[in-house]
Amino acid sequence: MDQKPVQIEILGKKIILRMAKNEADVQFVLGLRFSRWNKADRFWEIPHYHGSLERMQQYFGERISQIVRHETPNTEPSVQARSIDKNQILIIRTRTGRLKLIFGYNSALAQLVKTIPYYQWDPKNKWWTIPYSEKFLDDVKRKIAELGWTLLYEEEDMKSEVVPKKSAFDISNYRKCPEEYIQKLQEKRYSPSTIRAYVPLFEEFLNYFPHIDIEGLGEKEVREFSHYLVTTRKVSASHQNQAINAIKFYFEKVRGGERKYYHVDRPIREKALPEVLSEKEVSAILKATSNLKHRAILMTIYSAGLRISELINLKIKDIDSERMQIRVEQAKGKKDRYTLLSSKTLKILREYFKTERPHVYLFEGQGSTPSRPVRYSAASIGSILKASVLKTDIKKKITVHTLRHSFATHLLERGTDLRYIQSLLGHESPKTTEIYTHITTKGFDQIKSPLDELDV
Known part of the structure; x- marks a missing residue:
C-alpha cells in the first residue's frame, strides 16, 4: 500500500489534518473524538484534546511531513474579555x-x-x-x-464540582439558538443580561439532543435534560431553575403553547444566609483601596446598597447632590428607584470627577468617548474588591454583592425600618428583605442562654 505523507497544523484548540484518502487512515481519524471532514476546504478537523496529537504522531509516524503550530501575534492593544484599567x-x-x-x-x-x-x-x-x-x-x-x-x-474556586458544558467546538454540527427565540426575548423586553443567560442555556438543551429536530423536542426531553444537569453536570439549583425557565420560554412564548407545568424535579433553592461584613471590616477594605477611582466605586456600592449591574449603569445625571439621592434607572424588574447618596461618597465622587472627567456614565472603561461611552467592567470591580481584601486580615469569602448585603444589615442594626430598607434595595417582596433579620447580631449581647441560669 502506497502510504503518502500527511501534514498537521495546530491552531489553538483545533488540529487540521491533510492526508490522501485511505480507508484505514479514515477509520483511524474517525476514531478520534469529535473529528469531522471539512468538505469545503478538504481537510480533517480534530479537537486538540489532551493526547489527540500524540495518538496521531504514534499512528502516522514517519509519514508526517511537517507539524506547523500557528501563533496569533499580539501586535495591537488587546480588546479584553475582562476589561481592566491601563497599567x-x-x-x-x-x-x-x-x-x-x-x-x-x-x-x-x-x-x-x-x-x-x-x-x-x-x-x-x-x-x-x-x-x-x-x-x-x-x-x-x-x-x-x-x-x-x-x-x-x-x-478560581478549587473545590467546584460543576462539570463544564461542552463548547461549540466540542460538538460537530453545533446548533445555534434560533433567531426567532432571540427576537421574542427582545420583543418581550427581557433585559440584556437575561438574554445573555437564556440563549446559551437553550443552545445546550438543543445540542444535548443532536439527532432530534427542534420541532420534535417536548416534555420527555425537558425531563431528561434536567436530570442530566443534576446528575452529570452537577449544576446549582439556581442554574437548573434558570435552564428550565429558558426552555419553557421557547415552548410557551416562541411556539405559542399553553403555559404548563413540566413534571421535572425542580430543585428546592438552598436557603443559605448571605455573608456580611462588619462595619469595621468595610472600613478596613475602603482604607486598603488607595486608587481614587476604585475607592469611589466601592464606596458608592456600599453606601447606596447597589447591585454591580446598577453601579456600572449609573450615569452622571443620576447623582442628585441637592436631595442627596442616587437615581437607579431600570434596575432588576425594570423598576426605577431612589437610594441614599452619602455625604462622604459625594465628597470622593467630586474628587474623582475632577481627575477622571467621565463623559456619560459615572464610571467608564478604557476608550470611552463622548460619542461612544464605555461602561466600566463588572469583572474589574470584582478584582478591585479582591485586591483590597487581600491587603486586610479578612478571611471571609466575599463578593461585590456582599457590600450590598452589608449595607442592608448595617441599616437594620442602626434601627432603620425594614420597609425603608426594602425600598432602598428595590426588593419587590418584603420577604426578600426579611432575610437580614436572620443575619444581624444586634441585641445578642442582651440575651442570656438558659444554661447560664442552671446549677450545673
Whole structure:
C-alpha cells in the first residue's frame, strides 16, 4: 500500500489534518473524538484534546511531513474579555493549574511571558496563560513592579464540582439558538443580561439532543435534560431553575403553547444566609483601596446598597447632590428607584470627577468617548474588591454583592425600618428583605442562654 505523507497544523484548540484518502487512515481519524471532514476546504478537523496529537504522531509516524503550530501575534492593544484599567494586570489562578494573565498590550511583559515554558495566547479571549508555579508568578510580579503597574490577583474556586458544558467546538454540527427565540426575548423586553443567560442555556438543551429536530423536542426531553444537569453536570439549583425557565420560554412564548407545568424535579433553592461584613471590616477594605477611582466605586456600592449591574449603569445625571439621592434607572424588574447618596461618597465622587472627567456614565472603561461611552467592567470591580481584601486580615469569602448585603444589615442594626430598607434595595417582596433579620447580631449581647441560669 502506497502510504503518502500527511501534514498537521495546530491552531489553538483545533488540529487540521491533510492526508490522501485511505480507508484505514479514515477509520483511524474517525476514531478520534469529535473529528469531522471539512468538505469545503478538504481537510480533517480534530479537537486538540489532551493526547489527540500524540495518538496521531504514534499512528502516522514517519509519514508526517511537517507539524506547523500557528501563533496569533499580539501586535495591537488587546480588546479584553475582562476589561481592566491601563497599567493594571489581572492574574487568575485557574482550577486547571494555570495562571491566566489579562493586561493591555505591553511588549516587555509579553516577551517575558514568551520565555515561560508552555505559554499560550488565547486570541478569542485576548489573554495569556502559563503553568502555575511560584517561580513563574514571582517572575511576573517582578516585571509588574518594574513597570509600576497594579497587580490584581484572584483564584478560581478549587473545590467546584460543576462539570463544564461542552463548547461549540466540542460538538460537530453545533446548533445555534434560533433567531426567532432571540427576537421574542427582545420583543418581550427581557433585559440584556437575561438574554445573555437564556440563549446559551437553550443552545445546550438543543445540542444535548443532536439527532432530534427542534420541532420534535417536548416534555420527555425537558425531563431528561434536567436530570442530566443534576446528575452529570452537577449544576446549582439556581442554574437548573434558570435552564428550565429558558426552555419553557421557547415552548410557551416562541411556539405559542399553553403555559404548563413540566413534571421535572425542580430543585428546592438552598436557603443559605448571605455573608456580611462588619462595619469595621468595610472600613478596613475602603482604607486598603488607595486608587481614587476604585475607592469611589466601592464606596458608592456600599453606601447606596447597589447591585454591580446598577453601579456600572449609573450615569452622571443620576447623582442628585441637592436631595442627596442616587437615581437607579431600570434596575432588576425594570423598576426605577431612589437610594441614599452619602455625604462622604459625594465628597470622593467630586474628587474623582475632577481627575477622571467621565463623559456619560459615572464610571467608564478604557476608550470611552463622548460619542461612544464605555461602561466600566463588572469583572474589574470584582478584582478591585479582591485586591483590597487581600491587603486586610479578612478571611471571609466575599463578593461585590456582599457590600450590598452589608449595607442592608448595617441599616437594620442602626434601627432603620425594614420597609425603608426594602425600598432602598428595590426588593419587590418584603420577604426578600426579611432575610437580614436572620443575619444581624444586634441585641445578642442582651440575651442570656438558659444554661447560664442552671446549677450545673
